[in-house]
Each structure stands twice: as structure tokens, then as C-alpha cells.
Amino acid sequence: MRATRNRLRSRAAACAAVLSLVTLAACGSGDGGGDGTVTLDYLSLAWQQESVEANQALVDEWNAANPDVQVRYVQGSWDNVHDQLLTSFMGGEAPDIIHNDASDLTDFAYGGYLADLTDLLPDALRADIPEESWGTTTFDGGIYGVPFLQEPRVLIANTQLLEASGVRVPTAEDPWTWDEFEDVTRTLTQDGDGDGRTDTYGVAWSMREPVSQSVNLSLSTGGRIFHSDDDGKNEIRFGADDSAVAELINRQVNEEGTAPSSSLGMSGSDTLPGFFAGRYAMLPLNFSFRQQVSQQAPDGFDWTVLPMPSGGGPEGLVQGVAPQTLSVAEDSDHQQAAADFIAFLTQADHAVELAQGDWMLPTSRTALTDPSLTTDELGWSTGVAVAQYLRPSPVLGVRGYPEWKDKIATPAFQRYYDGGSGLGDLREQLTDDGNRILDRYQR
């Protein structure tokens, strides 16, 4: 009898525990407010500690100066931002200020989820950011985001191997041509112990995500892969200008052996151990990878940042970029306040802080002249020198690009770079299959 009572008591205690847990949970999720203060949610995708700190410091500064418009810092993640935003937009619960990538804005802008900032932004900000950058966030004549950070592709090189080889070290004023680059990689590729196996490759192409770099680098040889007619209809072409860089990579991997096939499936981070060990003399990486290189490089390892090779002519260093952007949700009740906060975040001195935190380049012309960014240290000056050659990535504003990229282009480029298919097959897949996808979105 006593045992039964004890059991009943313990069951009652279990039920009480459940209820108390739920009650506790309910207590933890209260929402303050109600005093007339406007509170804006700022979804930031900053993830490196310096960058998060820079963002939070600016939010604190804004909140101290604007007691009536408080900003709440909400950290998101690059991996899932699209799904998170899509659900929030559909549910009418989107954050007021949204940090994202220009390539992710197209569908949201056309879908009416983002506010047109044309009349909300101060003229000074409009004038300080180049038209090319505004072009990355302008759809149907409306501005749906402030492009504030961008990063070029650069070559990160092992200084010791470079100097030992005796090759000319390029600068933004006098870059290598793609032909010269091919020669340099031949010189840098070494079989040190003479066992018939390559010990050092001239370059390692990390091609886990091959599409954006293939498209963006094609601009340097006069290509663009995505061509639009006067009506704004997009068409995929893959002519000689479009494919020149892709052909070079394929040659290096499959014919000349100056680039390893093993790195094709790697991300940029994965290639770093081989770079530090002297297996790869150069890595084509995004500018922000300098942070990982500087953090992980062994003591005494000397590295340098070089511009990507030129396709020749005054526009030979041109490459496509998709800047990071700040947008305002169409559903936000305080669009002007949100735009004011964006203007605050992107004013030149603040843009410098954010750029340093993310190891990227600001789009602001004034910010690019800041001495902390024009220094040679950590390759900053190389990035600033090539900033003038950055153009909107041809993929921006193309509806159906994500589907083309995932279903057609990624496997097609990966097969081609690995030697599993030829240029003809690649062209056929990218254009024939690809244009069918684009047509579906452009009916």
C-alpha cells in the first residue's frame, strides 16, 4: 500500500516536473517593450569573432545615440539564411534589417519581400558607393539592398617558393597574364626528390563550389556566360571567351599536371594544410581567406597576396563579385528607421571597421582610402588595388540561377575539371539544359 502511494507520489512529481519545465520555458521567452520605443531586429551573418564584435559595437553605439529606435542584434548563419528568410517572409515575421548576399536577393526582391530603398537612403551614401556595386542590388529600377562589403578572388602565394623559382612577382599595375600564369605554375611545379611524383604543385584549385568562380573569372577574358538581351531576357552562352579560364584549369589538372586533381573536391579551407606544407605554391581564394591563412600559418611561414591573372587589356583584371548586402523587409513597420540604421552602419568609418572584422573590402570609395586598408600588411593593398576592377557577377538578377547552378552547372563543371567530360559536353549541358531552366523562369 505504501509502495503504491510512493509510486503515485513519484508519478505526480513527474507530472509536476513536466509542468514546471513548460512554465519555466514560458517565462524565458517574454517580450519586453510596450513603452513606445521602436525596436528593430537586425539579422547579421557576421560569424568571425572580430566581425561579430565590430557589429555589436556599432549596434551599441547606435542604441546609445538613438534611445527611441533600438536595434536588437540577431545572429544568423550563412548556411541557412535563405530558408530562414523564406519562412519568415511567408509568415510575415521577417527581421527589419537583413544582412545577406547579393546573389540571394533576386527572388526575394522580385517576390516583393524587400523594401525599395531608392527614396530611403541618404544621397551621400548613394554617391559614395560606385554604380557598379549598386548594380548588384538593383532590380527593375528599384534598389533592394546596400552593397557594403565585397571580396575579389586573389592568389595567396608561398613567398619562399615564389622567390626561389625566380619568377616575376605580379602587382595590380603589372599583373600576370593567364598565359604567364600557366608558365609560372609550370616553373613552380617540382618533383624535388626525383621519384617521378610531384612534390609541389604550382597551384591548387579548390572546386567544391566551381560555378561562381568559373562564371566570375570568365569576365577577365571577356566572357560572362550569362548574357541578357534588350528585353532583359537572360541566355546562357559558353563561347571561347566564356570558357578560356575553365579550359586553362582543365589543362593544368589533366594535361600539364601543374594543379592536383585531388584539390578539385576541396573547399578553400581544405587546401590550406597542403599550402602550409609546401605542396601547393599558390591558392586562388577569396580575399577573406587571409584571416584563416594568418591564423593557421606555422611560425615563420611567409605568404603574400597577388592579384588574379589578367585576360589582357585595360579590363583584364575584371572579375565578378556578389557583395554582401543590407536590406529592409517590406513588412517592416519602420522602413525609414531601418534604412537610417543601414546608413549608419555603412558610413565610411564604420564600413572600415566592418571590413576589417570580415577581412573583406568595403564598397565605399571613402572607406577604401583609409590607411588601415591601403597598407601592404596582410595583402590589404592588393585587394584595394583590384577593387576598381570588381563588377557585378553576371549571375546576379538571373532568375533560375540557383536551380541551374545546383542541377546542371555544378556537376558539369566538376566532371569537366576532373577530366571526366570534354569541353563540348560541358558547353552542351550548360547551355542546352541550362537555357531550358532559365526559359521556365522567364515565361
Added chain:
Amino acid sequence: MSAVTPATRRPRGRTLRAAAGRTGQYAALLCYLAFLAFPLLWLISTSFKSPQELGSIDPTWIPREPSFDNYRAAFDAQPLLRSALNSLLVAGSAALIAVAIAVPAAYVMVRNRSRVTRAGTGWVLISQMFPFVLIIIPLFLVLRNLHLIDSLPGLVMVYVVWNLPFSLWMLRGFVKAVPLSLEEAAAVDGASRLRTLGSVVLPLLVPGVVATLMFSFVTAWNEFFFALVLLKSPENQTMSVILTHFIGAEGAADLGPLAAAAVLATLPSLLLFSLLQRRLAGGMIAGAVKG
């Protein structure tokens, strides 16, 4: 004198074969354990390595210069304790509620066979077929109308609903295994239905309840997408969401602090398993039927 009779040789041969077989079994088990433990051990090793060592082309199991720097960095960068507490509240509540509902429901489904229970069983199976991407937007709208977006009770509710079908299915098997004759014997002895359930059936279900509880807890603890989409406020975010804050674009990650945070995130599940595994086995023994 020294001759060995066939009768004595055979057992020795058998013993040798048995020993060899046993050794093989243990070797296979060891390989399997190593296979299972590899990711966790590597994660722990990574969490103690410096950035330079993480960038080394010759990785080692034992960190060359082990330090707690990654743990310090992880705690500095993200509110790990708060998020762990949120996860604990949500996963604990969801698991307890799901099991509290599933136990009586499973009993009724097994013992009261009717068209309704058959339809219920079918529905449980069908409900497992919906991928969460299909239901996330309707779910979001429903929760918004209930003012449960960005609230931990809202997330608990979602996890309960999400875990319930599998919990029910799992417990159904355990209830089926309880011999009906035991309940009949209790009824003959004059026990009421409630008494029979409390004193006869439930003790025999302990292993099932514990297993289901662990499954529900771990599922809710690890769940990411619902938590990401349904919780907005930083103070409400759960551990699985916080972990993604160490990951950047294009595969870049703050690997050391991420590994440190991931080690911390696995601890509650490990702890729960180690605490409850005895109960799991004990319950099985306690449920043995006499004579």
C-alpha cells in the same frame, strides 16, 4: 602412458576453436567500437588543438600542445550556457510530454482493437512520411496565430507533435510484449484497470519508456531547422542553432571553437545515456515473467 585418447583431444580442440571464435568476436566488436567512437574522439582531439595544428598536413590524435583556448574562445564568442539551458528545457519538456501522452495512447492502441485504433495506427505511419520542409510554412503560420513564434513553449509543442508518432510506434511494440495473461491474473486478483496499469503494466514498460524518452530527448536536442526558423530572439536560441554561428560562407569555419562547442553539445546526451542505460537494462530484468 602419454597417449592421448580421442575423448580428451576433442574437447581441447573445441576449446581452442571456441577461444579463437571468442577472440574474433571481441576483435570485431573492438573494430566496431573504434568505428563508432572515431568521430567523437576526433572531435575531442580537435577541440584541444591550436589553429596552427589544425592547419597542419599531418594531423595527430593527441594534440601536440593541448590547450583550452578553443573552449575559452567558444564561450567568449557565443552564449553557450544560455543556449544549453534552452535546449535542456525544450528537449526535456518535449521528451517528458511526448512520453506521457504516448504511454496511455500506445496501451489503448494495442489493447483496444477497433476501427478507430486501426485508423490511428495508420495515421501514425502516414504522419511519418511528411518531410519537415513541407510543413514548416503552415506550421509557422499556425504558431504565429497562436502567438507562439519565438517562444520556447511553442518549440516544445512542435517537438512533442514531431516526436509523438515515433514514440507511439516504439512504445506500441513494448506494450505488445507485455503478456495479456499478467493483466488477466491481476484482474482475477481483484485489481482495478488503473491498478493493473500502474502496478503491472507500467513497471514492465520501464525499458520502453526509458528508450523512448532518450530517443525523444536526443531528437529534440539535436533538432536544428524548426529552432532556427521559429525562434527569433537571441536569448531563446538553442544549442544546435548557436553551433552554426561558428560557420561562415563557402565552407569556412572557426574550426577549433566549433569543435569545442560541439563537444559541449554532446555532453548532455552522453550523460543521459550513461545515467539511464542501467535503468534500461534493469527495467528489462525487472520485467521478467515468473514461472
